[in-house]
Amino acid sequence: MASGRSSNGGGRGQRLAIVFGGTVLTVVVAWWLFLDYANTLAEVVGILFVLLAGVMGARAAARFAAQRFPSYDVAEVAVEGPIRRDGGGGGFPSRGGTPADDIVEQIDRANDDTNANGLLLRLNTPGGEVVPSEDIRLAAERFDGPTIAYATDTCASGGYWIASGCDELFARDASIVGSIGVIGSRVNASELADRVGLSYERLAAGRYKDAGVPLKELDGDERNYLQGIIDGLYDDFVERVVAGRDLDPETVRETEARVYLGEEARELGLVDEIGTREDVEARLAERLGVSEVSVQEFEPTPPLRRRLNLGARDIAYSFGAGVASVLGDETGDANGFEFRVR
Structure with a gap:
């Protein structure tokens, strides 16, 4: 401390x-x-x-x-909804999630705040992108003080990746916890392209530069190449859970990306305690050596331009999402192929 x-x-x-x-x-x-x-x-x-x-x-x-002289001694940061760099899809913020960079900024701000002796990381997320999840986990890990993750409804995949960076993980009896796995997805629009008269003409340097492009079929080598990336990310996920949760690697792999209800997750060692929000605060008080704690939620402060543009961008994204899913999205995912921990 x-x-x-x-x-x-x-x-x-x-x-x-x-x-x-x-x-x-x-x-x-x-x-x-x-x-x-x-x-x-x-x-x-x-x-x-x-x-x-x-x-x-x-x-x-x-x-x-x-x-x-702030009245709090514990900072609370929430991870709600899908975990993405921008909080939404296709480069547009979403009402369902908080941008990962904002969450990292909140944790770092709490770490710099001399009044915030502990961190309560509230998790309700089905997972999301790999690197943003890792960024949040690292921010929680470097917080100078006790950190407790609290799973409310769902703490799956990328959410569990984040929780592995905290000292303890609490959940409710009915919380959904786990899904330690990685998925890669692509839209195969080659048959649709044939029907509407579209053809794919390859102009690329490098054997695997266009692996995963939606308008063409995957061949065997490309499928193995992409599966190798997924396997590598899965190995990273397992390593972080093993190190953060002090579990045996085989125990983690044997979950086969299943999700578990809170009590079963506790029995497997995926969760430390089953309890309510009051139980989490009591544990923080115990770790801090005080009779009770006062919690202050740290919230993001988006720039004025982003607040003004949020509504218009949501409308634009909703209109274009269906088209982008067919034609491919080159805004952030290599060749339209997307890797997620979920």
Whole structure:
């Protein structure tokens, strides 16, 4: 634990002192401004101004105190929905997921916050892209303090990849946990292209440069090449789970990418404890050596341009998603072939 992180109890007293001092100072100044030189009628108005100034001063002091001496000692970061670099599909943010880079930024911001002594990583995700999942796992792993992952509805595949970077994993009885596997997918549109009169003309340098292009069939060598990539990613997944969860490699591989309900996952060692949100906070308090913790959720702050464009981009993506799935998407996946942990 970093020695510079502050005590939550001491911060409360300091915040109250700032609020009280700010309120008194504001009232004194307002009294001097509005009442010292006022006549009888003006005094009535002056009293109103004094009261109003006192309220405004208290609010300003409270905001300053909250910034200077935060009331929390645990940071909460949520991973909701599919895990992608941009949070959505085809380069467009989605309402169903948070961009991976935003999640990493939230964890790093919590790590830099001297008041955040612990990290609660709330997971409700079916998985998603490999590298974004690894980025979030690494961010959780480098957090300077106890980290507990809490699976709510689903912690599968990429979500479990992330959880392997935390000290402990809690889940509910009905949580869906596991799916330690990798999938590669492509749309085979070659027959459709034939029917509508489209043909694929190859202009490429390198034997496997266009492996997986939707408008042509895979040959045996290309299929083996792509399967080799998937096998390599699966080996990486298993290694991270083995290291993070202290499990035997064969135990992990024998799951064969199955999902399990919470209690069965605990019996297999995939989950440490079955419990509620209150149980997770109690464990964090135990690890931090305090009677109870106060949790502050860290949320992303998207740039103004992104907030303004989000609605229009969602509409555009919804319109074009079907076309892109047939013609291939060159925006992020090599040759239209997509690798996911799910």
